[in-house]
Amino acid sequence: MIALKSTKEHRLHRLYGAHTSIAGGFVRAVERAVACRFTAAQIFVKNNKQWMAPAPVAVEEAKAFRDAQAKEDLFVCGHSGYLINLGSGDPEMIAKSIASLTAELERAELLGLPFVVHHPGSPGKDGEEVGLERITARMKEILKATKKAKVRVALECTAGQGGQLGWRLEHLRELMSRIAVPERLGVCLDTAHLFAAGYDLRTRADYDKTMKEIESVIGAERVLCFHLNDSKVPFASRKDRHENLGEGEIGLDAFKWLVTDPRWKKVPMILETPKGEEMAEDVENWAKLLPFMK
Ligand SMILES: [Zn+2]
Numbered sequence: 606m607i608a609l610k611s612t613k614e615h616r617l618h619r620l621y622g623a624h625t626s627i628a629g630g631f632v633r634a635v636e637r638a639v640a641c642r643f644t645a646a647q648i649f650v651k652n653n654k655q656w657m658a659p660a661p662v663a664v665e666e667a668k669a670f671r672d673a674q675a676k677e678d679l680f681v682c683g684h685s686g687y688l689i690n691l692g693s694g695d696p697e698m699i700a701k702s703i704a705s706l707t708a709e710l711e712r713a714e715l716l717g718l719p720f721v722v723h724h725p726g727s728p729g730k731d732g733e734e735v736g737l738e739r740i741t742a743r744m745k746e747i748l749k750a751t752k753k754a755k756v757r758v759a760l761e762c763t764a765g766q767g768g769q770l771g772w773r774l775e776h777l778r779e780l781m782s783r784i785a786v787p788e789r790l791g792v793c794l795d796t797a798h799l800f801a802a803g804y805d806l807r808t809r810a811d812y813d814k815t816m817k818e819i820e821s822v823i824g825a826e827r828v829l830c831f832h833l834n835d836s837k838v839p840f841a842s843r844k845d846r847h848e849n850l851g852e853g854e855i856g857l858d859a860f861k862w863l864v865t866d867p868r869w870k871k872v873p874m875i876l877e878t879p880k881g882e883e884m885a886e887d888v889e890n891w892a893k894l895l896p897f898m899k
């Protein structure tokens with residue numbers, strides 16, 4: 606693996622890292638991120654392909670994780686499981702989705718995560734308005750069931766594939782306004798999803814226009830996280846295929862602008878590009894950007 610030359614200055618000024626495996630336990634995720642010299646990580650709070658974890662997080666394990674994270678000064682956020690769909694019209698799917706996200710937020714709270722990134726959901730062919738209503742009602746229920754918790758839900762923008770809502774920034778604004786629990790909500794912006802949804806980033810003018818739109822529709826203060834992914838699929842294709850930075854349709858420039866943009870100085874930037882468990886590819890992706898992050 607190539608060594609990442611992250612300097613003290615990088616560590617002081619920017620939160621950067623990658624989605625990180627929890628195989629072997631939550632503390633292992635901290636170790637993996639630190640071994641890459643990252644300052645941030647994103648984790649699943651359980652196996653992301655299961656509805657429910659087989660057992661709750663042990664109090665000692667959560668404490669060990671929080672201690673390791675604090676000691677290493679590592680920022681860690683969560684990402685919800687892929688089975689959950691709060692936009693579904695199927696009663697069984699709805700019940701499972703609500704139970705699963707509720708349990709994930711409880712786990713995240715115990716782990717001390719500030720937010721869990723979550724895809725809003727797909728109403729299938731039932732249409733945008735029905736979808737927004739369903740997701741609003743179910744998010745309200747979930748936030749009520751976890752009302753003692755501080756952990757937020759960061760609604761992620763999507764590529765719009767498979768009827769997924771959230772491909773328009775207005776969907777995210779509308780959901781935050783209807784759910785109306787601002788202290789528990791925010792937004793995560795994924796560059797590959799923005800691009801595939803029709804928000805261009807390729808030229809400086811495109812980038813500035815998209816950033817202005819984010820500021821006016823969402824508000825910079827609501828942006829809790831960026832996902833840094835290049836796109837295997839063309840502009841406005843409404844498909845979700847991640848690629849290594851600079852090797853896809855977006856190109857490296859957009860990422861250089863993002864990681865040096867003073868607007869996002871405090872916002873964690875997380876890779877979700879193809880990789881193995883020990884993240885050599887993530888280190889290579891960040892090595893393309895760190896020289897510009899002075
Ligand atoms: Zn993402």
Ligand SMILES: [Zn+2]
Nearest residue numbers: 798845846847
């Ligand atoms: Zn994606």
